[in-house]
Amino acid sequence: MREKIETEFKKIYEDESDAIFRFCFTRVSNREQALDITQDTFMRLWNSMLEQKEIINPRAFIFTIARNLIIDWYRKKKSVSLDKMMDGVSEEIDLIDNSAINNIEMRAEGKYVLDKISQLGETYQTPIYLRFVEDMTPDEIGKILNISANAVSVRINRGLEELRNITGYNKQE
Amino acid sequence: MNKDIKQINSEDINDTVSRSTSNGMDEIKDEKINTGINEIKNIKMMDHEKSHMLQGILGVDAVKTRPVRSPWSNFSSMFSNSPYLRLAVYFILILAGGGIIVTTTNNNNERALSPQVDLYRSLNTYNGGLPVNTGENNPEENPSEKISSNIGNPATGVSGTSSGTGTTSSSLSFSMSPTAGIDNTNSINYIQITSQAFTKYLEQEKYDKGYILDYKIDEIVYMAAKKTANDTESQWFNTNNSNDAFIMRINYATKTTDTGTERWPASKSSYVTIDKTNGIYTVVSIRDNL
Numbered sequence: 001m002r003e004k005i006e007t008e009f010k011k012i013y014e015d016e017s018d019a020i021f022r023f024c025f026t027r028v029s030n031r032e033q034a035l036d037i038t039q040d041t042f043m044r045l046w047n048s049m050l051e052q053k054e055i056i057n058p059r060a061f062i063f064t065i066a067r068n069l070i071i072d073w074y075r076k077k078k079s080v081s082l083d084k085m086m087d088g089v090s091e092e093i094d095l096i097d098n099s100a101i102n103n104i105e106m107r108a109e110g111k112y113v114l115d116k117i118s119q120l121g122e123t124y125q126t127p128i129y130l131r132f133v134e135d136m137t138p139d140e141i142g143k144i145l146n147i148s149a150n151a152v153s154v155r156i157n158r159g160l161e162e163l164r165n166i167t168g169y170n171k172q173e
Numbered sequence: 174m175n176k177d178i179k180q181i182n183s184e185d186i187n188d189t190v191s192r193s194t195s196n197g198m199d200e201i202k203d204e205k206i207n208t209g210i211n212e213i214k215n216i217k218m219m220d221h222e223k224s225h226m227l228q229g230i231l232g233v234d235a236v237k238t239r240p241v242r243s244p245w246s247n248f249s250s251m252f253s254n255s256p257y258l259r260l261a262v263y264f265i266l267i268l269a270g271g272g273i274i275v276t277t278t279n280n281n282n283e284r285a286l287s288p289q290v291d292l293y294r295s296l297n298t299y300n301g302g303l304p305v306n307t308g309e310n311n312p313e314e315n316p317s318e319k320i321s322s323n324i325g326n327p328a329t330g331v332s333g334t335s336s337g338t339g340t341t342s343s344s345l346s347f348s349m350s351p352t353a354g355i356d357n358t359n360s361i362n363y364i365q366i367t368s369q370a371f372t373k374y375l376e377q378e379k380y381d382k383g384y385i386l387d388y389k390i391d392e393i394v395y396m397a398a399k400k401t402a403n404d405t406e407s408q409w410f411n412t413n414n415s416n417d418a419f420i421m422r423i424n425y426a427t428k429t430t431d432t433g434t435e436r437w438p439a440s441k442s443s444y445v446t447i448d449k450t451n452g453i454y455t456v457v458s459i460r461d462n463l
Contacts, residue, residue: 009230009231017218017227021217022216022217035218035222035226038218042230043230043233046230046233109205109208110209111209112205113208113209113210114213116206133210163206167205
């Protein structure tokens with residue numbers, strides 16, 4: 001039984017570990033932290049599988065875990081502004097960390113796109129990233145973000161339009 | 174490269190619910206974005222990181238998460254594990270609750286859980302319309318039923334049977350007052366009748382007003398007889414008057430909610446007119462002076 005679970009887990013790990021690591025790495029400040037969150041994510045998947053919990057969509061499952069772990073990490077890391085709290089201004093969690101972009105070793109185009117995606121609001125960041133970087137369907141994204149596939153489609157299109165405005169491509173001939 | 178560009182635009186079209194203005198020119202202009210996305214896709218773990226992480230995960234058995242134990246769990250498990258203990262506690266609670274009710278009932282005259290202060294009213298204040306304020310030593314039944322009305326004419330020396338309650342002093346005086354028109358041999362009848370009638374009066378007062386806790390009669394002195402209770406004072410000392418109405422001086426004291434029950438207040442002296450109505454001797458007036 002355990003061997004069967006292990007085989008199944010290894011397949012998921014082989015398919016998704018890089019995606020999860022990438023998802024984390026673009027959002028946290030350093031590689032080691034991204035590795036920690038990735039390991040924690042798969043550890044939880046492993047535990048769930050050993051406890052024989054029913055996992056309908058493993059991909060959506062691990063991305064949901066990873067996203068929640070990143071949000072937890074942000075909450076612990078970022079100090080809450082007392083002035084903003086007094087003003088009743090809610091502090092939106094910026095999922096893609098600008099400082100992380102500079103730490104990532106990749107070519108200028110990649111940093112450029114990541115920087116532009118990070119300029120989108122949190123509402124559009126994750127749907128755009130998951131749709132075009134991780135090639136997820138709106139249905140899968142909806143499960144991760146706990147919204148409908150329809151809402152995801154709307155966010156993707158609006159986000160894409162905003163991304164074009166930011167990059168200036170829609171103004172060019 | 175072209176494949177990536179095509180992929181984004183074709184899926185974009187499929188996903189669109191509310192599509193904004195996108196045209197064929199954008200496909201070429203998004204090339205830089207697609208190049209950047211491919212760059213992002215190349216972010217991967219190193220092989221040794223990947224294998225090391227996998228070994229670390231597979232080497233761990235399932236970590237079963239346990240709920241946080243409540244500090245009350247020991248207390249509650251004690252009850253859930255021992256039905257006899259639970260029954261015993263219920264039994265104690267029932268007994269204690271019953272005890273409280275019995276205690277309050279006894280203390281507050283069957284008005285369970287009501288504050289005791291509600292039972293007392295100042296002598297000089299309105300009763301508040303309490304139905305029957307049952308103070309200490311205050312009988313609940315109507316005192317008029319407790320004192321027999323069968324009292325004979327004191328002038329003829331025929332005294333009827335009677336019974337009464339209340340506190341009367343053992344040193345009740347039978348002294349005669351030097352007034353006219355009374356046979357000394359009948360004075361004791363007047364005093365007995367007066368004692369019973371005035372006791373009845375005080376019992377009624379206790380019953381009606383509620384703030385009288387107890388009473389005592391120290392002395393009863395014969396003053397005069399008169400024809401009727403409505404006779405003028407000048408007629409009182411007429412020897413030819415009937416003995417059916419007479420006036421007595423009574424020294425008595427009452428304990429009230431103002432004075433408390435610990436000690437008797439000073440006795441007061443009042444002139445009490447007693448008349449026979451329908452064969453019953455009753456107090457018809459009480460005056461401080463003649």
